[in-house]
Amino acid sequence: MHTRRFDTDEIVAFYNDTAWEYRVLWSDSNLHYGFYDDDSTSHQRAMENSNSVYADKLEVDETATVLDIGTGRGGFPTRVAAEYGAEVHGIDIVPHLAHVSEFRAMLEDLGFANVTFEDHYERIIPSSRRQRWLSRAVTPLLRIASATGLKNDSSVEQGVTLYYQYEIIERGIAVHGDFTADLPE
Template structure:
């Protein structure tokens, strides 16, 4: 089995990564910090519609309902968490290693009047503070790119009840035969960083390696779907949105969009060479 060679970022590094980037995403993209899903080239859906659609596609695959317990591992500021709870009736608990984002998510749940159904907690998704079998399903929207995948999947299997499902999106290299890759900041830093560089904030792993990753965690694979064709419009739309809102962002936060992108995201060439997948597995 092949595992990503990049060293996962620390909690502090990841919180720093999503500090200015999170503010930029909220202003220029959406409160969903993930890919959009468009039905085809003629789909004129907005970013909000497309990102909500991806959340809904994963929510359907959770197969949960009222009374079930769902964990959102890497919940951002909670928009997908709230949407899953509303569409399924399940109790949903989100975890994140950004205390600021947990505060925002908790306030959003209060404002929506669902603070008893939807809760949030500061926690590392690779070392969860929950007993074995605590959840009926687990959702992870691209958050696994920041983790040691084998470790995360084993931990998620631990906290699932028998029959519980893991539903996630992940990013993989599009080049045939390409091995695991690390994603670093753009520009010269990206060129200088090696695969073991501690500055790697995210990593890719091959589509064809997922079956082994899942079985190695004690899970059984139910679905592995390449949705790159539907999500590939994300990066060009995101870049356009960042440039459109750059003056407002810089006025509000006193930092340039270029500085945020150079220090906190992948280079354009790396982004264009990445595909997106949906994976569903269950605990026997």
């Protein structure tokens, strides 16, 4: 499999170039997957539900400080601040991500204890299917817009990426989940 590293300027340019597509076709406040369950069957509700699931897992209150790494548009920390009164901070640089076991080992080497990873395949696969559907519908239009100068190639690349993102999750090549750990002493 071919991998490519992107520098910070390329990443920023990508999200700037595709902001319209995300806002119109995905979500105003989130760039991540939604968590579908019996009560969250619409895309919008699944997006809200994923923020609630993460916030509930943290067990935060107004005395807590939360750092959201990879915050995107800030949907999650905004929800935590509004619902729980916690102080929140978000950063988003989108570094190269390591494999789950490598990241777990890195956290343990840094002194974190009780490191766990929860895989969210069942909850996010409906969102991924939606992305694949959007890719099939929108990518041809993006190619035309790019050819006429209305959009640039990064929008077309995003459309293609959405299609293949589903494939790599469905085949188990990539995972989506969250780590929890106790802070080092």
